[in-house]
Amino acid sequence: MRNKEGLVDDLITSIPGEWKFDEQVSQHFDTHVRKSVPLYEEVQKAVIEISEWFIRDNSVVYDLGSSTGETISLLLQKHSRKKNVRFIGVEESLPMIEIARKKCSSELVQFLQQHIEEINEFANIDLVLSLYTLQFLPLWKRKKVLQRIYNGLVEGGAFIFVEKIRAENSLFEDIWNDLYWDFKQENGLNEQQVIKKAQSLRGVLIPLSLTENLSLLSDVGFQCMDTFIKWHNFAGIIAVKMPSKNDIEENTYLNTDKNNKIQQ
């Protein structure tokens, strides 16, 4: 049975270790993701709500791994009254982008068919999102991408990402996995499909624990982070770029200078 193609959902097939977001997956992605990712809609809703704190007129927003454009279409609606907010979806799969372009037809939205790790520089960004996507990057690329995100954010800008995670302890790893498989079956996937999907993701989806994700963020410079959602082996994290110490010192100096002038 090894290396045999099998159904991972009623209309999606895959081979062990070869999960891909190809034409077939893209066509059925919006239904498949709701069957296989817990709290998918609640997470979208939470991210859209949090975005209010970071998006204003003229903001630039990136969605890394934008798939069928679900998040960007919700952001477009939410911020429609603001002026000139630009949304950039980065996505390697062309079939995904074709669906996303139909869902989000607005001159404010741009979808780039590109590998996230090939974006060498982000600049002056207010908000970067990456939902269920960094987990697909090999570990050695993940930190580089996070560093570029941190460098490209304006001070006060945020990075929000959601990932499948490993438990901190093997006891919980067992419980979370069993509950996750129950969740999938309660949503209509059968046992064979659940096993086939797990096989197809081998070596493709590489989760880190919550602590490992937080320490990667801290390694690249983020000092202000929190978890905004957690369901067993899934977590949503927000990290905000704070002004650097040098900038604070510079501001203090400027303020002191200003104060001196006022006193003179």
Ligand SMILES: C[S@@+](CC[C@H](N)C(=O)[O-])C[C@H]1O[C@@H](n2cnc3c(N)ncnc32)[C@H](O)[C@@H]1O
């Ligand atoms: C699970 S889906 C993301 C779901 C989407 N963010 C949402 O909330 O509906 C992962 C997406 O990331 C894309 N992707 C994976 N690795 C990528 C990479 N290195 N560069 C660009 N896109 C990537 C896949 O093609 C896929 O569409």
